[in-house]
Amino acid sequence: MDRNTIIAVVLITAIMIMWMMMMPPPTPPEPVEEMPEPSTQEANPPADEFQMGQAAPDTAILAVSDPPIPVQAARVITVETDLYTARITDLGATLKSFELKEYFKYDQVSPIQLVDSTGPGAISVGFQSPGARNIDTRSILFVQRDPRDRIDATASPATVEFEAAVGSGRLRLTYTFTPGDYEVGLEVAHFNAAGFQTAEGYELVWNGAIPFSEDVDYRKEEVNKVGAYARSGSDVEGITLQRDQIVDRTLRGNVSWVGVKNKYFGAVVLADDPAREAELIGERFGEADDPEVAVDFRASLFIGAPDEAPDLYRIYLGPLEYRKISRYDGVYGMVDYGWDAFEWMTRPLAIAVFIPAFGFLSSIIDSYGLVIIIFCLLIKVVLLPLTLSSYKSMAKMRELQPKMQEIKEKYPDNPQKQQEATIKMYRESGTNPLGACLPMLLQYPIIIALWQFLQQSIEIRQQGFLWAPDLSAPDVILNLPFEIPFYGDFVAGFTILMGLSMILQMRLQTTPASGPQAKIFMYMMPAMIFVIFNRLPSGLSLYYFCYNVFSAVQQQFINRSMKKKAAAEKTVTKKPGKIKPVKGVVKNSTKERRK
Numbered sequence: 001m002d003r004n005t006i007i008a009v010v011l012i013t014a015i016m017i018m019w020m021m022m023m024p025p026p027t028p029p030e031p032v033e034e035m036p037e038p039s040t041q042e043a044n045p046p047a048d049e050f051q052m053g054q055a056a057p058d059t060a061i062l063a064v065s066d067p068p069i070p071v072q073a074a075r076v077i078t079v080e081t082d083l084y085t086a087r088i089t090d091l092g093a094t095l096k097s098f099e100l101k102e103y104f105k106y107d108q109v110s111p112i113q114l115v116d117s118t119g120p121g122a123i124s125v126g127f128q129s130p131g132a133r134n135i136d137t138r139s140i141l142f143v144q145r146d147p148r149d150r151i152d153a154t155a156s157p158a159t160v161e162f163e164a165a166v167g168s169g170r171l172r173l174t175y176t177f178t179p180g181d182y183e184v185g186l187e188v189a190h191f192n193a194a195g196f197q198t199a200e201g202y203e204l205v206w207n208g209a210i211p212f213s214e215d216v217d218y219r220k221e222e223v224n225k226v227g228a229y230a231r232s233g234s235d236v237e238g239i240t241l242q243r244d245q246i247v248d249r250t251l252r253g254n255v256s257w258v259g260v261k262n263k264y265f266g267a268v269v270l271a272d273d274p275a276r277e278a279e280l281i282g283e284r285f286g287e288a289d290d291p292e293v294a295v296d297f298r299a300s301l302f303i304g305a306p307d308e309a310p311d312l313y314r315i316y317l318g319p320l321e322y323r324k325i326s327r328y329d330g331v332y333g334m335v336d337y338g339w340d341a342f343e344w345m346t347r348p349l350a351i352a353v354f355i356p357a358f359g360f361l362s363s364i365i366d367s368y369g370l371v372i373i374i375f376c377l378l379i380k381v382v383l384l385p386l387t388l389s390s391y392k393s394m395a396k397m398r399e400l401q402p403k404m405q406e407i408k409e410k411y412p413d414n415p416q417k418q419q420e421a422t423i424k425m426y427r428e429s430g431t432n433p434l435g436a437c438l439p440m441l442l443q444y445p446i447i448i449a450l451w452q453f454l455q456q457s458i459e460i461r462q463q464g465f466l467w468a469p470d471l472s473a474p475d476v477i478l479n480l481p482f483e484i485p486f487y488g489d490f491v492a493g494f495t496i497l498m499g500l501s502m503i504l505q506m507r508l509q510t511t512p513a514s515g516p517q518a519k520i521f522m523y524m525m526p527a528m529i530f531v532i533f534n535r536l537p538s539g540l541s542l543y544y545f546c547y548n549v550f551s552a553v554q555q556q557f558i559n560r561s562m563k564k565k566a567a568a569e570k571t572v573t574k575k576p577g578k579i580k581p582v583k584g585v586v587k588n589s590t591k592e593r594r595k
Contacts, residue, residue, distance in 0.1 A: 077144060077160060081153045081179050084317070085111075092138030093162030093173040094121030098317050103265070106215040106473070108462055114267055114317050116208035122267070123315070125188060126300070127202035129167065135197075137171065138207075140164050153177040167196030172310075182318030189310035201304035203279075204313060206269050209295045210262040216291045218473060218535070223288040225263035225456070228297045229334045230278040231256045236333030241284035241295055251278045258299035259316075261334050264458045266320050268331055269301060272312040277302035319458050322355050338452040349449035358459055369465025372454075372539055376546040379446065380554065387551075391558045400429060454540045463539075467493055471539035492534050494541035499530040501548035505555070
């Protein structure tokens, strides 16, 4: 070891010895008298006995210094509504399970689960005791006075109340379940909070990730869509897990909600009064394409010291569908719309155009496959002026191809002369070389936005069409006995149709004068798209297949109409050359009048 290392070791050793000499030994705990097991009446005192500032009776549930209650002592209460089945446990007064009734996993049989049922629970209150211990309420056994193990909330709201003695105070958590709504109300009440927590206050925590719901063969796509988010002020910020790592992020000031999500579903905790701080922690175990990959999240709202009045929260547990979550400010910001460079246009287009259009069409058409086809047709109609302008410019450019070839042959070794002659040709013919490109570029925002929308749209999830059982997943028509890199081990049907339709469309755009590069591109581009789209949702491939077919039909129609127009113009220009017989008649008639 060098000298600096030796000095450091000596100093650390000296400090440790002095610290142990100066610190007094801990005071041994006083022996606790063994109490008889309380009766049901003693363990569940009437509500009017739980007054603020009153010390907890000896027969009450755990104080913070007690050891954890074994899980076997807990009771699970099941709450049924028309939309979900929730299970809450006395141990921690927390959600142990939350199953949706109208949404199913990839097998279309198992209900969607929004809570990690293998963990200790999703909701917890965390604080520090006066003795500097970190307390998680999931280790405290609460009292629930309703003797029912199953509560029906399908017709009217139901309330489930839990209470526990903690130190010299009490903590009460009250859940409210409402039929026809994915929102669960939560009221957190502190009685004599100074008796069991420091003045810094407490935090309300959502624990765990939303369990995966899609097929394990396409797990990578779902893993890349998970995340934890929070809204601070007017900004929605979050963390995503791109690799096997731990990510931690803290947001301070005016935090209105925190939430976690997978590709299609989410859990959001909203505070009626903004929190002082939010912390998002996420961890991923394994690679995204590993069937055994796992993720975990912890999203907390730091509230601060509680008031005498209870703190009110709303918990949304359901699909990330715009019509259901648009009432919560900023929550739709959790939905991924691609790269930040494009999100400024993709998200507004989705909210203002795609979502209302899909909602209206689906209200009158049962099949979402037909909805996608009709929506594609409407997009083509809306973009028709731009398409006409683009195709007309392309047709003029095709007509000028022979002249451009003549210019190249005339000035083979003089690029400057070629450029001057080409510009002169464009000016005389009234053709703008950018006229074919600009209209197409203006269509790209719509195409990119629709690309992102259809990839994450829960509206098309598990909606079948023709041979595709689920438009949000690839439509496998052939399983391969081997895996092709970047392609997969199966063949998707609509992707093949999309590639063939793209070749057809590009053949219509290619002229005999087109060079070999254009012909190579005609087959290379569909091949690349064929590989990329094979693992994407079949609804997206269906849309682009229809888009290419409608574009080919449009182009054929426009080409024919332009040929007819050109033929008519040639006929009109030839007519003045056939007036000679008429002039002769006029002259003869004049001579006859003079005679």
